[in-house]
Amino acid sequence: MREVVLQAPGDFAEWRAAARGLLAGGVAPEDVSWRGGDEGASLFGIESAAAPVGAVALPRELLEIAERVICYRDAEVPARLYRIVWRALRDRQLLARTTDADVDWLRKADKAIRRDVHKMHAFVRFRRLGEAAGRESFAAWFEPTHRILRLTAPFFQRRFYGMDWAILTPDARAIWHDEALTYGPGGTKDEVPGSDIVEDQWRTYYGAIFNPARVKIDAMRAEMPKKYWRNLPEAQDIAPLLAGAEARVERMREAAVSLANPRSDKWRSRVQDQQTLTDEIETLAELGQALDRCTRCPLSCNATQAVAGEGPAAARIMLVGEQPGDREDLEGKPFVGPAGQVLNDVLNEAGLDRRRLFLTNAVKHFKFEPRGKRRLHQNPTTAEIDICRWWLDKERAFVQPELIVTLGASALRGVTGKSASIGSMRGQVHELAGGTKLIATIHPSFLLRLPDRERAANERAMFVADLARARELAA
Structure with missing residues (x-):
């Protein structure tokens, strides 16, 4: 039995290096025990499984999916992914077999990750920290379902290139400073300041785009699950906006036709x-x-x-x-x-x-x-x-x-x-x-x-x- 300890859960590069060595050494999935670094285990025998670069070739689609799914918050993910790539080396059409139990799990996990990434793109809210050397700095706290910070940080790097920022999650933090993106350990919500002018602007913006005539509460909760509300400045306005929706619709009807100047x-x-x-x-x-x-x-x-x-x-x-x-x-x-x-x-x-x-x-x-x-x-x-x-x-x-x-x-x-x-x-x-x-x-x-x-x-x-x-x- 080979034992592999992953020091950084969700780190694709670390998992890929270990999996590549095991595959090159012909180690079957049932002969590998995957553990996290916090479980007190030690890496045993993995050094002998090192493989030369390019020795293992996998379908590009599978590698792209694996890079996302490794972030899925489940201790069995490294082992399940290894079993799938082991099988894919012997069955090049494996991903097309949608009724296969492993493939079905992989697709569902990937869908959950992509949905979590979408939510993080939409619901991260920055607070202003200050300004130094003519460059503003901001920080945000977010609690994703899975370990997706490394997947989402490049999005914020492109969108907010002109300011310094940090995004903290319970698992890790991403820092964009001096046009360099780095990662660090997880943090707590207390490290991010409370309300500021940016938060007030979010509330104003949300109130401006809220259309009482098109309120569908179930659809709204599906797109903005309540677990995100505690970190959204505009969430405190949702209840009063919903409560006053009917009255606002009536006022809109009365003002539908107005006289021109x-x-x-x-x-x-x-x-x-x-x-x-x-x-x-x-x-x-x-x-x-x-x-x-x-x-x-x-x-x-x-x-x-x-x-x-x-x-x-x-x-x-x-x-x-x-x-x-x-x-x-x-x-x-x-x-x-x-x-x-x-x-x-x-x-x-x-x-x-x-x-x-x-x-x-x-x-x-x-x-x-x-x-x-x-x-x-x-x-x-x-x-x-x-x-x-x-x-x-x-x-x-x-x-x-x-x-x-x-x-x-x-x-x-x-x-x-x-x-x-x-x-x-x-x-x-x-x-x-x-x-x-x-x-x-x-x-x-x-x-x-x-x-x-x-x-x-x-x-x-x-x-x-x-x-x-x-x-x-x-x-």
Whole structure:
């Protein structure tokens, strides 16, 4: 009988090294005893089972599953995995035999791990620790069902690259500091600070996206099991939100049809100004005055007014959105509607002061479809974006920002003159002609349209990370 002691339960590299040696030595599963390092056993005879690199070849799918399943919280996992890989060397079609007891266990364990990883991605909540050398630091406490920290830490590394953080679990901790990811021993909840401003922001965000008309308590509990509630700041609001859901639905019904601001009827009688525009514009103020007389495309006929950019003339960061919305069209200022409120919250969380940014849009007039007395947003066409690019280029020339953040695909085309998906551009820093840097991210209105709360939370976290990276680059 060969005895193998694993010092770090859930460590795939340690298990794989031991299993590879046993397989190369032809040691059958029934001749191996697997133990944890805390059981007081000693490694016996395993040295003689060492195998040269490449001596054992297993299906890639099996190795990928094993790397996840080794995290499954069950003392029998190392032995069961070894039995499966032993059999897979002799039966290359083993994983396809879904009725096999070992394969059935493996698939179910893998599903449980992937679900646990998904929950950790969605429900980790960071608390702010402070700031040093211009870099903020955060910490989070989480209690996963299984030992999945090493599986999930790279996700948070990508999403929160621009800040230092630590995630503590009962089994281990992951630390991202000075752009290096390290692991350490488990911790306790007392090591993470209590409530802070970030926690208040989570509560505000959850209350804003809570839709009382679509409450399904059983589905909510399935997606957000109660065992996670004690570590979620927004959980304390769930009971009162559910209690008031029926009353809120009734208020929504009463307010379903609202009268438009009288100024919104201006589009019905607006007459085109045929004044020809010239390049004789020398300041941003003159640009705004000329913009309101623009008739370069039909959008000027119906909008209440053009909406010029707003912010310091020497701003280091310029944020470019798609086009004004209904509120922006009425007030003549960018990002003052619902999407603007989301943007304000995200800017605060990313450590950016809106007053020091220059905010504008790729298209300067509100494009909409009349629906009774309401005006429904319509996406601008590429032709409309390209025509309006003259104005955006003028704003860029006056402001000369060091960094441009494009919010959405329309903004990306307005800045670059080319159509590209956000996914293909996001996560990288691009350089434009003249040396200006570019970061592409989502438009805040995208978050308002997401019905899936977990996805909305993940997308919002990525949005914050994008803006935090912009802050660092411009610092």
